[in-house]
Amino acid sequence: xxxxxxxxxxxxxxxxxxxxxxxxxxxxxxxxxxxxxxxxxxxxxxxxxxxxxxxxxxxxxxxxxxxxxxxxxxxxxxxxxxxxxxxxxxxxxxxxxxxxxxxxxxxxxxxxxxxxxxxxxxxxxxxxxxxxxxxxxxxxxxxxxxxxxxxxxxxxxxxxxxxxxxxxxxxxxxxxxxxxxxxxxxxxxxxxxxxxxxxxxxxxxxxxxxxxxxxxxxxxxxxxxxxxxxxxxxxx
Amino acid sequence: xxxxxxxxxxxxxxxxxxxxxxxxxxxxxxxxxxxxxxxxxxxxxxx
Amino acid sequence: xxxxxxxxxxxxxxxxxxxxxxxxxxxxxxxxxxxxxxxxxxxxxxxxxxxxxxxxxxxxxxxxxxxxxxxxxxxxxxxxxxxxxxxxxxxxxxxxxxxxxxxxxxxxxxxxxxxxxxxxxxxxxxxxxxxxxxxxxxxxxxxxxxxxxxxxxxxxxxxxxxxxxxxxxxxxxxxxxxxxxxxxxxxxxxxxxxxxxxxxxxxxxxxxxxxxxxxxxxxxxx
Numbered sequence: 001x002x003x004x005x006x007x008x009x010x011x012x013x014x015x016x017x018x019x020x021x022x023x024x025x026x027x028x029x030x031x032x033x034x035x036x037x038x039x040x041x042x043x044x045x046x047x048x049x050x051x052x053x054x055x056x057x058x059x060x061x062x063x064x065x066x067x068x069x070x071x072x073x074x075x076x077x078x079x080x081x082x083x084x085x086x087x088x089x090x091x092x093x094x095x096x097x098x099x100x101x102x103x104x105x106x107x108x109x110x111x112x113x114x115x116x117x118x119x120x121x122x123x124x125x126x127x128x129x130x131x132x133x134x135x136x137x138x139x140x141x142x143x144x145x146x147x148x149x150x151x152x153x154x155x156x157x158x159x160x161x162x163x164x165x166x167x168x169x170x171x172x173x174x175x176x177x178x179x180x181x182x183x184x185x186x187x188x189x190x191x192x193x194x195x196x197x198x199x200x201x202x203x204x205x206x207x208x209x210x211x212x213x214x215x216x217x218x219x220x221x222x223x224x225x226x227x228x229x230x231x232x233x234x235x236x
Numbered sequence: 237x238x239x240x241x242x243x244x245x246x247x248x249x250x251x252x253x254x255x256x257x258x259x260x261x262x263x264x265x266x267x268x269x270x271x272x273x274x275x276x277x278x279x280x281x282x283x
Numbered sequence: 284x285x286x287x288x289x290x291x292x293x294x295x296x297x298x299x300x301x302x303x304x305x306x307x308x309x310x311x312x313x314x315x316x317x318x319x320x321x322x323x324x325x326x327x328x329x330x331x332x333x334x335x336x337x338x339x340x341x342x343x344x345x346x347x348x349x350x351x352x353x354x355x356x357x358x359x360x361x362x363x364x365x366x367x368x369x370x371x372x373x374x375x376x377x378x379x380x381x382x383x384x385x386x387x388x389x390x391x392x393x394x395x396x397x398x399x400x401x402x403x404x405x406x407x408x409x410x411x412x413x414x415x416x417x418x419x420x421x422x423x424x425x426x427x428x429x430x431x432x433x434x435x436x437x438x439x440x441x442x443x444x445x446x447x448x449x450x451x452x453x454x455x456x457x458x459x460x461x462x463x464x465x466x467x468x469x470x471x472x473x474x475x476x477x478x479x480x481x482x483x484x485x486x487x488x489x490x491x492x493x494x495x496x497x498x499x500x501x502x503x504x505x
Contacts, residue, residue, distance in 0.1 A: 132454055138447060139448040139451065142448070149437075159494060159497060160434055167452045170455050170483065171452075171455055173455075174455035174458040177462070177479070181462060
């Protein structure tokens with residue numbers, strides 16, 4: 001905990017993130033380059049043919065969609081329980097990217113679904129859960145924008161994020177349950193052949209690093225914006 | 237690397253295209269936001 | 284008479300007035316049940332298959348209508364500040380309001396549902412299951428709705444965001460509730476669906492007063 005609070009100071013965060021950022025950005029680019037190269041070099045799948053290529057951009061989007069929400073939940077907890085000063089800023093900054101990758105997960109999932117099942121949307125459990133997750137993100141962002149007082153907005157959104165977190169397993173369970181009633185198919189079932197595993201893992205890492213890079217820049221931007229606002233307030 | 241996706245190309249390329257657009261868009265938006273804030277702060281600090 | 288009961292009865296009296304939320308919710312529910320068949324056609328087989336889902340969604344939306352006013356009235360005229368000072372903790376206040384909302388909205392909707400099920404050609408057992416599922420599940424709608432109401436308390440146009448926030452959170456109740464009706468239609472036991480719904484509703488009603496109170500406190504302290 002002390003570790004986290006030593007860097008809770010915005011100055012410290014700016015300093016450290018300024019150092020780390022170039023490395024993360026480069027690592028992201030490398031992962032994408034290697035991942036895409038390998039991804040397009042693998043042979044077509046026995047069952048899925050060349051559509052397996054979609055796995056390399058669908059699954060990583062899935063991962064970031066859920067990872068971003070987890071990040072928001074952790075920041076919300078840090079904000080409510082420990083009053084960590086940067087936590088609110090960080091949570092708010094992560095949301096747009098979470099929503100974006102959730103939308104990407106849904107779109108790539110639908111495009112993967114069409115050759116697999118014949119229609120773009122077949123209400124499988126995973127895609128349906130992601131659709132609901134997208135609404136959770138949108139509600140979260142809407143609440144942030146709607147409440148004028150920043151402290152109130154931060155607290156309210158932190159509570160909303162944690163309630164969402166508690167509900168997500170229930171939502172997933174209920175969608176799964178509903179799906180088994182209606183005999184839906186899932187895209188990601190069964191084992192992945194090793195030859196696909198390496199490009200997949202590299203792409204997953206690349207996507208997560210991309211999220212980390214974007215998130216970090218956005219937090220830095222928010223810190224600068226707050227400094228600017230304070231300066232303007234002093235001038236008045 | 238092989239890019240011949242056969243019949244599935246009509247699904248694969250749009251998916252990659254949309255993902256690329258979204259990711260590049262996100263990078264651009266984030267970067268633009270940073271530049272704007274930095275400029276605004278610099279202008280205020282100069283005063 | 285305890286403060287809890289006073290608060291409960293007052294809220295119910297307010298909701299029961301003409302133009303109040305009870306009549307509004309019932310009318311909306313009936314309208315939805317009328318519009319959907321107009322939209323999808325009078326194929327009785329089709330209607331009976333979709334009845335569970337349509338009526339559940341209709342009930343949820345109808346219950347939502349009055350939620351943004353749950354704390355609003357008392358917040359605006361300062362009663363909420365007074366209540367916060369009273370020996371009745373905000374948690375119990377939230378629970379009282381949740382109960383009042385259910386009694387004046389969820390329960391009437393449940394009671395109306397068998398009549399609307401007739402419009403959908405829903406057979407007897409399935410109608411019974413629909414009734415029970417709404418009876419068990421609408422408290423969850425009031426409970427989770429109360430959290431949404433407390434989160435959007437200070438907003439002037441809070442009513443627009445409230446559905447966006449709580450409908451995803453409510454989705455398990457629609458899934459289990461309508462799922463129970465589907466099971467009954469197929470001749471299967473609705474037991475597991477109703478059990479899951481009951482668990483979800485119980486957890487919601489027990490936990491949401493705490494969340495709602497926290498959010499109200501948040502909005503009171505400024």
